[in-house]
Amino acid sequence: MPIKSDLAKRNKDLFSRQPPTWCPGCGLYGILEALKRAAVSLELEPAEIVVVTGIGCHGRFPNYFLSYGFHGLHGRVVPVASGIKMVNPKLKVIGISGDGDAYSIGLNHLLHAARRNSNILIIVPNNRVFALTQGQASPTSPRGFVSISTPFGTVETPLDGLKLALGAGATFIARGFSGEVDHLVSLFKAGLSHSGFALIDVLSPCITYNKINTYDWYKKRIEILPSTEEVANDKEQAWRWLNREDRFVLGILYMEVRDSFEQLILSDSKRAIAHLELHPEKEKVFRLMEKFI
Amino acid sequence: MKIEAIKRAEAIDVSILIGGKAGDGVLFTGNILARLLKRYGWWAVTYRDFPSNIRGEGTQYVIRASLEPIENCREGVDIFLAFDCEAIKKHAPRLNKGALLLCDGADAAILPTSVSSEVVAIAFPLRQPAKEKFGKELYKNMMAIGALSYLLGLEVNPLEDIVRELFFEKKGEAVVETNLKAVYLGYELGQKLIPKNKRWFLPRFTDNRRMILMGDEAVALGALAAGCRFFAAYPICPASEIWQWLAPRIKDFGGVVVQVEDELAALNMAIGAAYAGARAMTATSGPGASLMMEAFSLAGMIETPVVIAHVQRVGPSTGLPTKTQQGDLLQWIFGAHGEFPRIVLAPGSIEECFTFTVSAFNLAEKLQGPVVILLDLDLGQNLRTTHFPLAQDWIIDRGKLLSADEVAKNKEYKRYLITEDGISPRTFPGISGGIHLVESVEHGENGLRSEDPEIRKKMMEKRMRKLLSIAPNLIPPIIFGPPEAEIAVIGVGSTKGPILEALKFLREEGIQAKFFQVRTLWPFPTREVSEFLQGTRQLVIVENNYTGQLLTLLQSQVCFSPNLKVEGLRKYLPDNFTPEEIYRGLKQLCQ
Numbered sequence: 092m093p094i095k096s097d098l099a100k101r102n103k104d105l106f107s108r109q110p111p112t113w114c115p116g117c118g119l120y121g122i123l124e125a126l127k128r129a130a131v132s133l134e135l136e137p138a139e140i141v142v143v144t145g146i147g148c149h150g151r152f153p154n155y156f157l158s159y160g161f162h163g164l165h166g167r168v169v170p171v172a173s174g175i176k177m178v179n180p181k182l183k184v185i186g187i188s189g190d191g192d193a194y195s196i197g198l199n200h201l202l203h204a205a206r207r208n209s210n211i212l213i214i215v216p217n218n219r220v221f222a223l224t225q226g227q228a229s230p231t232s233p234r235g236f237v238s239i240s241t242p243f244g245t246v247e248t249p250l251d252g253l254k255l256a257l258g259a260g261a262t263f264i265a266r267g268f269s270g271e272v273d274h275l276v277s278l279f280k281a282g283l284s285h286s287g288f289a290l291i292d293v294l295s296p297c298i299t300y301n302k303i304n305t306y307d308w309y310k311k312r313i314e315i316l317p318s319t320e321e322v323a324n325d326k327e328q329a330w331r332w333l334n335r336e337d338r339f340v341l342g343i344l345y346m347e348v349r350d351s352f353e354q355l356i357l358s359d360s361k362r363a364i365a366h367l368e369l370h371p372e373k374e375k376v377f378r379l380m381e382k383f384i
Numbered sequence: 385m386k387i388e389a390i391k392r393a394e395a396i397d398v399s400i401l402i403g404g405k406a407g408d409g410v411l412f413t414g415n416i417l418a419r420l421l422k423r424y425g426w427w428a429v430t431y432r433d434f435p436s437n438i439r440g441e442g443t444q445y446v447i448r449a450s451l452e453p454i455e456n457c458r459e460g461v462d463i464f465l466a467f468d469c470e471a472i473k474k475h476a477p478r479l480n481k482g483a484l485l486l487c488d489g490a491d492a493a494i495l496p497t498s499v500s501s502e503v504v505a506i507a508f509p510l511r512q513p514a515k516e517k518f519g520k521e522l523y524k525n526m527m528a529i530g531a532l533s534y535l536l537g538l539e540v541n542p543l544e545d546i547v548r549e550l551f552f553e554k555k556g557e558a559v560v561e562t563n564l565k566a567v568y569l570g571y572e573l574g575q576k577l578i579p580k581n582k583r584w585f586l587p588r589f590t591d592n593r594r595m596i597l598m599g600d601e602a603v604a605l606g607a608l609a610a611g612c613r614f615f616a617a618y619p620i621c622p623a624s625e626i627w628q629w630l631a632p633r634i635k636d637f638g639g640v641v642v643q644v645e646d647e648l649a650a651l652n653m654a655i656g657a658a659y660a661g662a663r664a665m666t667a668t669s670g671p672g673a674s675l676m677m678e679a680f681s682l683a684g685m686i687e688t689p690v691v692i693a694h695v696q697r698v699g700p701s702t703g704l705p706t707k708t709q710q711g712d713l714l715q716w717i718f719g720a721h722g723e724f725p726r727i728v729l730a731p732g733s734i735e736e737c738f739t740f741t742v743s744a745f746n747l748a749e750k751l752q753g754p755v756v757i758l759l760d761l762d763l764g765q766n767l768r769t770t771h772f773p774l775a776q777d778w779i780i781d782r783g784k785l786l787s788a789d790e791v792a793k794n795k796e797y798k799r800y801l802i803t804e805d806g807i808s809p810r811t812f813p814g815i816s817g818g819i820h821l822v823e824s825v826e827h828g829e830n831g832l833r834s835e836d837p838e839i840r841k842k843m844m845e846k847r848m849r850k851l852l853s854i855a856p857n858l859i860p861p862i863i864f865g866p867p868e869a870e871i872a873v874i875g876v877g878s879t880k881g882p883i884l885e886a887l888k889f890l891r892e893e894g895i896q897a898k899f900f901q902v903r904t905l906w907p908f909p910t911r912e913v914s915e916f917l918q919g920t921r922q923l924v925i926v927e928n929n930y931t932g933q934l935l936t937l938l939q940s941q942v943c944f945s946p947n948l949k950v951e952g953l954r955k956y957l958p959d960n961f962t963p964e965e966i967y968r969g970l971k972q973l974c975q
Contacts, residue, residue, distance in 0.1 A: 109832070138816045143656070153821045154832060159813035160821035161659060162833075163652065164682050170616075170649040174656025174664070175813065177640060178614050182660070182814055203645040356642065358635045365661030365812055367638050369611030369780045376609045379633065380773050383595035 103127035106137060108157040113148060118269030118295025122216050123155055125272050129279035140183045143172040145192035147223050149216045152187045166197030173209045178364040180210065180353045183283055190217040190231045194252045201252065205261035208287045210351035215252060218297035219304050226300035233303060253344065254333050256290045257326065262347040263289035266339065268313055269296060270306045274341060281343055287351045294339060316342030397450040398584060400532065401461040403471030407439035409525040410467065414445035416529050416546055418767050421449040422596040423542040425589025430767040431457040433959060436705040442471060455733060455768060455881025459962040463535060465528055479503045484582045488524065508577055513569065523566040530570025535578055537585035543567060593772040599737040599763040600625035602774060603693050606741025607665055611780050613639030614657040614664040616650045621705045622761040623667040623695040647672035651679035651692065658690045659822060661812035663745050667693040670712050671702065677720040680754055684724025686822040689748035693757045695764035698958050707958030708761035710877055710928035714937065716756040717906045725851040727755045728906040729859060732880030738774035743859055750783035750854050752807060758905060760928065762960040763878035784809045791818040798829040802842060806849030851907055858904045861912050865898030871974045872917060875926040876902040876934055878960055883926055885963035886970060897970065908941040922974050923950045926966060930956040
């Protein structure tokens with residue numbers, strides 16, 4: 092375990108690497124702030140956290156959040172995060188993957204990680220648009236969304252990653268809003284403390300390319316569940332919340348206790364494969380070779 | 385070559401073909417026979433030719449045994465056991481003079497006219513008696529093994545051991561007994577039906593502790609020996625054997641095998657595990673390799689060591705998934721976007737499958753980048769006899785890896801520190817003082833993204849310099865034959881065996897030839913090839929593909945002398961070269 096830092100310095104600056112350069116007003120600021128506060132509150136150390144990001148504006152996250160960081164490929168946040176967690180279960184592995192990253196190019200991985208119950212937290216800053224590539228429609232763009240790639244408006248039905256994850260067997264799903272940072276802190280804390288696959292979809296306005304789903308637009312349409320502590324293991328309730336057409340229900344929508352993939356598949360889920368001392372182990376290897384005689 | 389000239393009692397080389405339909409148990413029967421011959425102290429190798437189908441289509445399995453070390457099967461067949469008559473039509477032309485054909489079927493032994501009159505064909509009922517005696521046709525396979533044991537003059541004791549090893553633990557004594565009964569029934573039928581003058585009497589030798597295994601298994605053993613403790617893969621023929629062999633065994637070494645949703649996940653997950661500190665690997669074939677290219681480039685950019693085993697099959701696209709080819713030789717060398725250092729190793733024998741895999745992990749960590757072990761189906765899935773153990777000694781070299789204490793001493797850790805050899809000291813997440821970012825975007829020494837042209841230049845040079853720095857650690861080529869030989873041959877991978885045997889045939893005729901086995905395919909051994917070609921007038925590149933990929937590579941990396949006559953000997957049929965084909969090809973090209 093990393094050495095605990097000086098308690099006096101335990102504020103969110105402990106997790107600051109560089110000042111962010113996202114567009115002023117971007118929803119990612121709220122997510123960054125909330126994750127720092129959640130990490131401080133849980134007394135985590137930067138050295139025991141790994142943040143994995145994909146491609147998109149969210150990808151810059153590790154440039155601003157101080158911890159171990161992995162800025163990989165578009166859509167491959169989940170397998171990288173799972174690989175890290177499997178060989179070192181002591182790490183807190185957080186994947187940050189945009190709506191394009193998680194729900195379009197990388198959707199397959201998300202569902203399989205949910206099915207496995209990989210012990211990782213995936214945060215999806217959901218701005219409902221491909222922003223870094225200058226404003227194309229994303230899988231979560233509202234129907235009729237006019238963009239440079241959809242000049243006549245989208246005709247596809249937007250998808251909800253949380254519904255898919257629920258169906259795929261995720262043990263923790265939650266929705267937050269970048270404009271409700273305190274609430275987001277509570278969700279991140281719960282997600283980081285959850286043993287198993289946690290998916291948090293964060294409604295996150297893009298002030299440059301999405302002029303529809305703005306802070307004000309969301310503020311009129313969100314409903315925050317009263318408590319994040321007592322969550323029923325109730326899929327039907329979760330489904331009803333997810334299907335509300337008039338409101339975005341924010342909070343932990345479903346939580347279940349189930350053995351994580353790492354607990355089930357590793358011979359010792361407390362020992363880090365990553366830190367095994369490697370030796371040629373000739374005797375053992377020779378014994379295996381003997382089977383071919 | 386001229387098997388008919390050798391008295392059977394002194395036979396030193398015998399080839400047996402088992403033909404039937406997928407689902408007949410041809411593979412099972414052949415595997416047991418190969419193991420039996422190996423226990424008899426012979427060098428046994430197999431060649432499997434299977435459809436990409438579980439049941440119904442034609443399959444063949446060739447087992448060759450020799451008193452001398454061999455790496456491959458031959459064209460000619462001395463004994464042909466056919467489970468159905470269709471197989472006969474297809475393979476009868478391969479029968480050597482004096483060969484014996486056993487056919488299970490009512491209208492057996494109607495031979496096509498092209499077959500030599502010196503072939504003896506007999507009806508040999510297997511299915512019918514199996515059904516009558518044991519209630520299941522399945523037992524025809526054990527009966528066939530009994531009959532072949534009689535025909536080859538093999539004692540049954542080692543066979544009993546093999547049957548026991550195969551069935552006892554999983555199925556118990558009763559199943560062992562029934563199978564042995566089937567073996568004896570086959571043996572007795574042999575006594576009754578096989579002409580006495582057609583029998584072989586293979587002498588038994590001490591086994592000398594040899595192993596019989598496939599290349600995929602040797603790669604898996606190599607991975608364990610090298611300290612590979614994380615393996616992620618998606619099912620694909622002909623690479624699945626690697627991780628399926630590892631899956632139940634890696635736990636004893638503290639590791640884990642994960643079957644993932646696709647090849648994109650497989651390589652990305654392995655890269656994640658490697659970044660976090662494990663020795664990690666994946667395995668695939670052509671279609672999966674195409675999917676892995678993006679992550680391959682990622683490993684190069686973020687400087688993460690990872691090992692990929694690629695067992696080539698016939699392409700393009702789905703191609704012929706169960707047949708061998710060398711059509712992906714250039715895929716990992718020139719594939720993937722951008723330029724980054726990568727290493728491609730190409731073993732040509734079972735032993736090399738093991739030792740190259742161990743080297744691959746050491747090279748990956750020294751390079752801090754991706755290393756590919758490139759096999760083909762012939763090497764990956766066919767059984768070959770080799771010495772025990774596969775290597776006496778091997779080391780684990782983790783390259784520039786900092787201990788936690790060393791990291792702590794660092795004032796400011798820089799993951800991509802610019803060094804003379806280009807290699808930056810590495811550390812893993814979880815270690816205080818080592819916090820860093822690995823970045824797929826171009827970045828500076830501290831891992832933070834940068835579009836500064838000077839930084840781009842320096843980082844590009846740093847990464848590419850690594851390949852030069854580790855050059856002395858690469859696996860050198862092997863040269864066979866006299867340096868002054870008139871004919872020079874270059875090949876890679878599983879063609880090694882047939883090339884060496886073809887060279888032997890030429891030698892018997894007084895023609896000298898030499899062979900350069902490319903073992904590190906990339907970085908290409910330019911200097912070694914140039915030296916090899918000095919004074920040579922005839923060069924033949926032997927490869928199992930249509931376009932001459934190895935030749936293309938050579939042309940791009942070696943400056944040929946204008947006096948050198950360069951020819952390609954290529955085969956893109958869905959099977960490997962036989963030594964006879966290479967022998968004929970070399971004679972024709974080098975007249």
